[in-house]
Amino acid sequence: MEGSRITRRGALLGGAALAAGTTLAAPYVHGQTTGGRLAVGLWDHWVPAGNDAMRAIVNEWAQRNRVDVQLDFITSVGNKLLLTIAAEAQARRGHDILAFSTWLIQDHHRLLEPVDDVMGRLSQKYGKVNPASEYLGKVNGRWHGVPATSGSQYKGSEARIDLFKQHVGLDVQAMYPAETRLGPEAENWNWDTFLTAADKCNKAGYPFALPAGTFSDATDWIGALFACYGAHLVDERGNVTVRNNDKVRQVMEYAVRLFEHIPSEMFAADDATNNRALISGRSALIFNPPSAWAVAKRDAPQVAEQIWHFPSPKGPVAHYVPHLPFFWGIWNFSRAKSAAKDLLEYMSQREQVARMVDASVGYDIPPFESLTDLDTWATVEPPKGTVFNYPVKPHHNATPGIAYAPAPPEIAAQMYAQGIQAKMIARMVQNREPLERTLAWAEREIEGFRRG
Amino acid sequence: MADGNTITARGIPAAIAPPRAGTLQRLARRRSTLAFLMTLPLLAVIGGLVVYPFFYAIELSMLNKRMTRFVGLDNYVFLLGRETFQLVIFQSVLFAVSAVIAKALIGFVLAHVLHTLPARGQRKWRGMLLVPWVIPPAISTLAWWWLFDPSYSAFNWLLAGIGAAPVPWLGDPGWARFAVILVNTWYGAPFFMIMYLAALKSVPDQLYEAAAIDGASAWQKLRYVTLPMMRNIISITVLFSLIVTFANFDIVRVLTNGGPQDRTHLFGTYAFQVGIQSGDIPLGAAVSLFMFPLLAIFAIFILRGVSRRTKEGL
Known part of the structure; x- marks a missing residue:
């Protein structure tokens, strides 16, 4: 049929028109x-x-x-x-x-x-x-x-008000009220208090959902924990400072004690696992921005009403909040x-x-x-003021920190991507490797990141 | 001057003799030329998307981290000395070899079961068994991830139903390795099944009849008739699957992200972590190129066997 024939010229014209149309529709x-x-x-x-x-x-x-x-x-x-x-x-x-x-x-x-x-x-x-x-x-x-x-x-604490009151005996709203002042208990919000709280909540059936894999939620809170103890694996000049470092030993020993109260499944957790644990009402605390609360507000409003945001705990050396x-x-x-x-x-x-x-x-x-x-x-609500203390504010006396700082960024970026600190903890907790062997492994890994 | 209108073939009148074609026209009429022209788009695609990236990857793998200096084989030497990379080599081999063996065995059994079914029922089962292979692996792996989920595993829910303890499917290094191999086997077994089924259908019935007359048992028929007739297709399928399994990325990426403790990393996922996520593209390229010599060794052995058997058959 004559009308249905496609000529070469027609095809070219059509193609040109299509190209022009596509460009114009950008x-x-x-x-x-x-x-x-x-x-x-x-x-x-x-x-x-x-x-x-x-x-x-x-x-x-x-x-x-x-x-x-x-x-x-x-x-x-x-x-x-x-x-x-x-x-x-x-x-x-x-x-x-x-x-x-x-x-x-x-x-x-x-x-x-x-x-x-x-x-x-x-x-x-x-x-x-x-x-x-x-x-x-x-x-x-x-x-x-x-x-x-x-x-x-920020990835500060995102915790359940009711569960903390009931099982830990701590009023997190009073500790970090929605005002530019600290509550009386804020001074004691440190990693030792945190360990006690983790133990109590775990025994009550609401373990803290603290991931320990290689995704960023894990890397960020573990990085803040190390920094709070002053446990830097590499210093500003790029020297590996893993061995003979009392602070690294101290934080590793702490981490092993902490993970006695954290479910072993957290070694396989991704960035959504902790959110789900909080939203489903199975966990009393995660370290996260308010995205978990926002989803809970939509899907589990009774949980959202009980969520309060405040900085992560302080350590013996500093108070870093994951940023x-x-x-x-x-x-x-x-x-x-x-x-x-x-x-x-x-x-x-x-x-x-x-x-x-x-x-x-x-x-x-x-x-x-x-x-x-x-x-x-x-x-923002519910409850009103839930995210008041989510950003690190001057009265918190805390420092926004990134894991592996102050190491030179070209080394730190590789340690971050490969989750070295989380792997160190996993080796000691999961494999029951002695501290010395874990530190030797970390040192060898980090040495490799120094290549130019 | 050679003029097609005046020069004629011997014995053919000039008026009806076909005009003699020029060199270009003769070339264009040759079937090989036509075939070449028709494969040209494919060659261009392979050149652009396989050959060029391959050589570019080789070039990249010989640069320093900042990609400013040629360092020869330094990246390869560096990698071989790394504990984590040695683990990656071991895991890649373990993953590929065990997954391919499992796929081959399951495919072989399924193909035999299907082969014995009547034609009508066979079609239905064949279609159903092919489903895992036609679903995009990233999607099916996500479904598997839900089954293995650290907190809400459907498998653990079933285990809890019978009073068994939950299994850390993705949290324990041993179970995580098992999980990634299982998912790869589930995904790839239908491919083996369909290839083996095609091979089984090509075995002449007379051979089985002759074996039956000789009093061969079912095992002997399998051992002395079926397997020798399928050897080449088994070899080629295994080689093809080894290549694809070695280069796997999506299953590990979705299921474990290489963890826990790097115990499920393969060349592909580790190359991504080192090259893209850690910003060391030359080292990432070197990791991915390590697959090449390993696969070349496999290919040489397998293809040598195929070639020998083909010559024996001639």
């Missing part, structure tokens, strides 16, 4: 042109409203500056964000701005535009950045990424660096930060201590 947030183009890849937020708030913020900036912004939300599920960053770093092309998780600024700093100018202005306005963000975002004294509010989180910051970085092969810097500075202003925190129901954490006074954390 998902731009804004299209007023003249101010150039910017491709932005941000972290796909766990909380759906988080993306909406971010889109609105970027859209406002784009309208104001007449810039075409192509905005992608890239999930970290299945390491998609990690793989996107690795691919763009290899190809030397892709987005102008990308979200970088914990160690990735350090990994890719040679390909990232320094942002000292942006950070200088922000610091002038909002004060000091928290030490974990500074350690991760700065290379040789220069900022290579802007610490992001979206996606940054996992996100960053926004600009590739040095970007052709729109100044526009990218302008957008990042806009996204880091107090008004924008407040919107992100509010949209994420308090989950997101700004890098500046001065911005931890936002209303959201005081008003």
